[in-house]
Amino acid sequence: MIDGNDKNSIIRMFHVHKQYGAKKALIDINFDVSKNEFLFITGPSGAGKSTLLKLLYFGEPVSEGQILIDGMNLSRISRNRTPFLRRKFGIIFQDYKLIPTKTVFDNVALVLEAMGKKRQLIQKKVNSVLRMVGMEERSKSFPQSLSGGEQQRVAVARAVVGVPRIILADEPTGSLDSESANVIVDLLKGFHTRGGTVIVATHDKELLRKTGSRIIHLKEGRQIK
Amino acid sequence: MILFYKKAIQDIRDNGFLNAVTIITISLSVLIVSALALFFVNANDIMSSWKKGISIMAYLKTDIGETALPEIKNKIQGMYGVAEVEFISKEEAMKRLKEQMKGHSSLLADLQENPLPDAFEVRLLTSSADSKKVENLAVQIEAMPSVEKAEYGRRWLGRFTNVFDLFKFTGYAMVGIFFMAAVFIVANTIRLVIYSRQDEIEIMRLVGATDRFIKTPFYIEGLIQGAIGGIIGLAALFVAFMLIALNVEQVSSSGIFQIRFLSPGVLCGIMLCSIFVGWLGCYISLKQFLKYKTG
Ligand SMILES: Nc1ncnc2c1ncn2[C@@H]1O[C@H](COP(=O)(O)OP(=O)(O)OP(=O)(O)O)[C@@H](O)[C@H]1O
Numbered sequence: 001m002i003d004g005n006d007k008n009s010i011i012r013m014f015h016v017h018k019q020y021g022a023k024k025a026l027i028d029i030n031f032d033v034s035k036n037e038f039l040f041i042t043g044p045s046g047a048g049k050s051t052l053l054k055l056l057y058f059g060e061p062v063s064e065g066q067i068l069i070d071g072m073n074l075s076r077i078s079r080n081r082t083p084f085l086r087r088k089f090g091i092i093f094q095d096y097k098l099i100p101t102k103t104v105f106d107n108v109a110l111v112l113e114a115m116g117k118k119r120q121l122i123q124k125k126v127n128s129v130l131r132m133v134g135m136e137e138r139s140k141s142f143p144q145s146l147s148g149g150e151q152q153r154v155a156v157a158r159a160v161v162g163v164p165r166i167i168l169a170d171e172p173t174g175s176l177d178s179e180s181a182n183v184i185v186d187l188l189k190g191f192h193t194r195g196g197t198v199i200v201a202t203h204d205k206e207l208l209r210k211t212g213s214r215i216i217h218l219k220e221g222r223q224i225k
Numbered sequence: 226m227i228l229f230y231k232k233a234i235q236d237i238r239d240n241g242f243l244n245a246v247t248i249i250t251i252s253l254s255v256l257i258v259s260a261l262a263l264f265f266v267n268a269n270d271i272m273s274s275w276k277k278g279i280s281i282m283a284y285l286k287t288d289i290g291e292t293a294l295p296e297i298k299n300k301i302q303g304m305y306g307v308a309e310v311e312f313i314s315k316e317e318a319m320k321r322l323k324e325q326m327k328g329h330s331s332l333l334a335d336l337q338e339n340p341l342p343d344a345f346e347v348r349l350l351t352s353s354a355d356s357k358k359v360e361n362l363a364v365q366i367e368a369m370p371s372v373e374k375a376e377y378g379r380r381w382l383g384r385f386t387n388v389f390d391l392f393k394f395t396g397y398a399m400v401g402i403f404f405m406a407a408v409f410i411v412a413n414t415i416r417l418v419i420y421s422r423q424d425e426i427e428i429m430r431l432v433g434a435t436d437r438f439i440k441t442p443f444y445i446e447g448l449i450q451g452a453i454g455g456i457i458g459l460a461a462l463f464v465a466f467m468l469i470a471l472n473v474e475q476v477s478s479s480g481i482f483q484i485r486f487l488s489p490g491v492l493c494g495i496m497l498c499s500i501f502v503g504w505l506g507c508y509i510s511l512k513q514f515l516k517y518k519t520g
């Protein structure tokens with residue numbers, strides 16, 4: 001059993017395994033993430049990057065091992081507490097996961113509504129993050145009418161609007177040209193400079209080369225040094 | 226809270242057909258249940274007015290002199306369950322008969338001699354107005370030496386009371402069945418709505434929405450459906466009632482019994498039940514849904 005008294009780590013993983021039926025998606029993963037770290041997770045398709053992020057935000061339980069997030073042990077978290085764990089994260093999903101029946105504005109506002117924030121505050125904050133990602137003009141549009149890069153930017157806006165402790169970005173530059181990719185990377189860096197922790201899962205070699213950050217390599221579910 | 230109402234109303238708009246089906250189902254159930262209630266309320270009124278009207282006619286032997294009358298009256302008056310005893314002389318009886326046969330009184334005009342006997346009309350306490358007690362009393366009165374015959378008109382009333390009780394029982398059973406049917410259908414439509422928004426709900430969870438945040442709009446939706454269904458059902462009943470009441474009034478302007486609409490208390494009760502149906506349907510479907518989704 002472990003405890004979360006390491007003052008510097010916001011995430012700790014101990015001998016984490018994840019299995020889907022007979023398929024072993026992750027095998028014995030061990031690492032810590034410090035507060036205000038900018039961390040990359042990389043590896044070929046199917047290596048388990050998305051699965052790893054999913055375990056962090058408790059999208060699925062681990063098969064074995066322990067995960068600590070900001071002092072919360074995920075194997076002991078109750079159903080009632082799960083939403084509060086999720087609010088520690090801003091998540092940029094590989095497939096964006098925008099709600100197609102809601103406008104750009106409402107998609108972003110949802111995070112703050114769920115937290116029970118006041119309407120005026122929501123209005124102000126949502127407009128300000130949409131301005132930041134350059135999507136202010138499209139706030140009344142629906143996701144289908146946006147390009148991939150624009151949807152990606154809305155996803156970033158939604159991830160940062162609640163001022164989370166950690167951003168999880170799954171392939172945030174996946175289908176973007178290098179110019180749009182740079183916009184996203186700058187946004188993530190901005191969040192990092194303001195004191196946030198960022199974890200990016202990617203196999204974008206270009207992206208990795210540009211940074212001097214720590215990189216965790218995965219291959220067939222294993223962490224390789 | 227305003228936000229939740231807006232969401233609920235948005236939901237009702239987005240799922241127009243499902244909601245229409247739900248509301249119509251609730252309305253029909255409310256209509257049928259409240260029609261039953263209306264029937265029983267009025268039937269009860271009629272029954273008690275009939276019971277009030279029950280009396281035993283004690284026809285006296287022809288050779289009873291006027292001097293004996295007070296004693297007979299006292300004796301009957303002293304019997305258990307008797308409310309009032311009134312002497313009806315044969316002349317009085319003839320007058321009443323003529324009145325009843327207005328227009329055909331020529332039939333009676335030919336009579337030389339009054340063939341009717343003197344009689345006592347014995348009215349009963351309402352509490353004693355069931356068939357067994359009436360019969361006992363009639364037997365008791367008939368056993369008196371001065372009484373020729375004791376008759377009471379509404380022998381069928383006793384049997385009718387039994388049938389009425391049976392009706393009541395079926396009524397309750399039907400209310401139960403409609404209640405369950407309505408709950409079942411509300412639960413089903415809400416379930417369909419939930420499934421149609423499954424992805425959306427999943428995303429809400431992922432961005433940190435609590436179960437309560439997700440469930441509240443559905444509950445409001447259920448309550449609104451229940452309320453609208455209740456109002457429509459009762460309004461339909463009221464329209465039907467007015468149509469029937471007009472006709473009945475024309476038929477029996479005598480005013481012995483007036484049919485009346487449900488009291489405000491009963492109306493409120495039905496409304497509350499209807500709203501409760503909406504809530505319960507929601508509760509059931511959300512419970513099922515959350516059982517599947519334990520992530
Ligand atoms: N829900 C699931 N059920 C069964 N198998 C799954 C599930 N999710 C992931 N897997 C499997 O786990 C492995 C890792 O998947 P994962 O999505 O984490 O890969 P990835 O590294 O994100 O790949 P990509 O770069 O293509 O996004 C894959 O072999 C995948 O088939």
Ligand SMILES: [Mg+2]
Nearest residue numbers: 049050094170
């Ligand atoms: Mg992936």
